[in-house]
Amino acid sequence: MTMPLQDTVKILWNEEQAPSYFKMGLAAPELARTATPGQFVMVRVRDSIDPMLRRPFSIHNLLKDGGNVRGFEILYKVVGKGTKILSELRAGEYLSVLGPLGNGFTCPKDLQNVFLVAGGIGIAPLYYLTSVLEFIARNRPFWCTLFFGGRAADDILCKEAFQILGVDIKLxxxxxxxxxxxxVTSPLEKELASGERPDIIYACGPKPMLKEIYQIAASHDIPCQFSLEAVMACGFGACLGCAIKGTKKGSKYLHVCMEGPVFDPKLIEW
Ligand SMILES: Cc1cc2nc3c(=O)[nH]c(=O)nc-3n(C[C@H](O)[C@H](O)[C@H](O)COP(=O)(O)OP(=O)(O)OC[C@H]3O[C@@H](n4cnc5c(N)ncnc54)[C@H](O)[C@@H]3O)c2cc1C
Ligand code: FES
Structure with a gap:
């Protein structure tokens, strides 16, 4: 794992995508160059004591200029104080960012058929993941299906971007x-019941959704990798605030920020 960097980076854009959803581009070439899909950054939303804690956001997309990586994007939903402040920042302002953090998704070289499942803002880490999977498989057959669910149409983001990557989308x-x-679990269940068998299911979204996907996938014996959320104070193993219960003997608690945020669901006590 590469060492995370702490950097003050320039906001390139911060644009509303749908009510309460924003995409922010950040000029951070060094950080972005070492980031792998599923990793995240801790963002200080303003340079003051309140709010004191950084907020975690997944790396949504890398920004490239020809062959050069010049930064990355985050895709976020306004849910409280920190994300509200973030949404009011403008291009040209600066932010303190720490990352890349966490383990990221495993991307085996021989995948042929992949299912992605996203619930709402859980779509954020799956775009970078998909672009890397598509790149790895660029000279051979590869199928990718995205099952994407939200409360309403406004929660469905980035549809065209996934279509450009050649992903089959089930909304x-x-x-x-x-x-x-x-x-979102109903179309997934139906597809698996029809005999379709992906090599792996990658998912990100609310915990009840992930729990159900795990049960469905287990009944078809399909491996999974899930990106989990937890309330995080530090992002690098110091505060123990993000601990979740694990199933493995000897490692009763797992830190979402260090051992995760991506987990094999078999290792988690649901
Ligand atoms: C590894 C990781 C990656 C994440 N990636 C993204 C992302 O790409 N885009 C995005 O929009 N959000 C992401 N989140 C969630 C995001 O960090 C929170 O929504 C954000 O910290 C809320 O800050 P706030 O100050 O606006 O809300 P607060 O005022 O702190 O809280 C407002 C509400 O949001 C809930 N909340 C706070 N933190 C979290 C959390 N971590 N998970 C779920 N609910 C939370 C609170 O319980 C409360 O109900 C990620 C979280 C983790 C752990
Ligand atoms: S967020 Fe502090 S230990 Fe994980």
Missing amino acids: STENGSLGYKGL
């Missing part, structure tokens, strides 16, 4: 305003 919304009406 669902709880209120039926876009795609299948219901939870």
Whole structure:
């Protein structure tokens, strides 16, 4: 694992994508060059004592200028004080960022058929993951299906960007305003029941969604990698605030920031 960098970086853009959802581009070539899909950064949303703690955000996309990496994007939802402050920042202002942090997704070289499952803002780390998987498989057959669910149509972001990567997208919304009406796990279950068998399921979203995906995947014996969320104070193993219960004897608690945020769900006490 490469050492995380702490840097003050320039905001390139901070644009609203849908009500409460923003995409921010950050000029951070050194940090971005070492970041792998699924890793995250801790952002100090302003240079003052309040809010004191940095906030964690997944690396959504790398920014490239020809062959050179010049930074990365985060995709975020405004849910409280920190993200509200973040949403009010403008291009040209500066932010303190620490990263890349965490373990990231494993991207085996021989994958042929991948399922991605996202719930709401859980889509954020899956775009960078997909672009890396597509790159690894660029000279051979590769199928990628994204099951993407939200409460309503406004929660469905980045659809065109995934389509450009050649991803087959199956949308669902709880209120039926876009795609299948219901939870994202229903189309997933249906696809697996039809005999479709991906090599792996990558997922990110609310814990109840992940728990259900794990149960569905286990009944078809399909390996999974899930990106988990936890409230984080430090992001590098110092505060123990992000501990979750593990199943393995001898490692009763796992730190989402260090051993995660990506886990094999078999290792987690659901
Ligand atoms: C590894 C990791 C990666 C993340 N990546 C992204 C991302 O790419 N985009 C994004 O929008 N969000 C992401 N999050 C969640 C994001 O960090 C929180 O939404 C953010 O810290 C909330 O800050 P706030 O000050 O606006 O809200 P607060 O005022 O701190 O809290 C407002 C509400 O949000 C809830 N909340 C706070 N922190 C979290 C959290 N970590 N997970 C779930 N709910 C939380 C609180 O319980 C409360 O209900 C990630 C979290 C982790 C741990
Ligand atoms: S966030 Fe502090 S130990 Fe994980």
